[in-house]
Amino acid sequence: MTRIIVLPHEELCPDGAVIEASPGETLCDALLENGIEIEHACEKSCACTTCHVYVREGLGSLNEASEDEEDMLDKAWGLDPDSRLSCQAVVDDEDLVVEIPKYTINMVSESH
Numbered sequence: 001m002t003r004i005i006v007l008p009h010e011e012l013c014p015d016g017a018v019i020e021a022s023p024g025e026t027l028c029d030a031l032l033e034n035g036i037e038i039e040h041a042c043e044k045s046c047a048c049t050t051c052h053v054y055v056r057e058g059l060g061s062l063n064e065a066s067e068d069e070e071d072m073l074d075k076a077w078g079l080d081p082d083s084r085l086s087c088q089a090v091v092d093d094e095d096l097v098v099e100i101p102k103y104t105i106n107m108v109s110e111s112h
Contacts, residue, residue, distance in 0.1 A: 002091050004030060007056070007099040012036055023093050027053060027062075027086035031098075039104055044087035049076035051086040054099040059084070061094035077103045 001020040008016040021030035031038045039050035069088045
């Protein structure tokens with residue numbers, strides 16, 4: 001199992017968390033399975049940026065971002081070199097440190 005340290009996020013994970021994921025699982029699925037309700041408006045199909053995360057440690061162990069993911073990331077709020085869409089980032093066997101951005105761009109939100 002791969003250990004994922006989730007840095008504190010005011011709404012989704014106020015105290016931060018340490019979770020585990022199986023290699024081959026996406027970051028988004030690992031977060032959701034551990035009660036961290038990250039948005040995924042497009043149902044994890046790489047068609048939005050609501051599941052955008054920063055991978056602060058372990059980025060190199062993830063699968064390479066596809067051209068489609070890179071194109072979507074260009075539209076993400078707060079894009080930086082550590083950015084990935086968590087629905088596309090597949091966990092390997094290296095531990096990760098992940099930060100969920102404070103804001104997301106969601107044109108259609110179900111939770112208001």
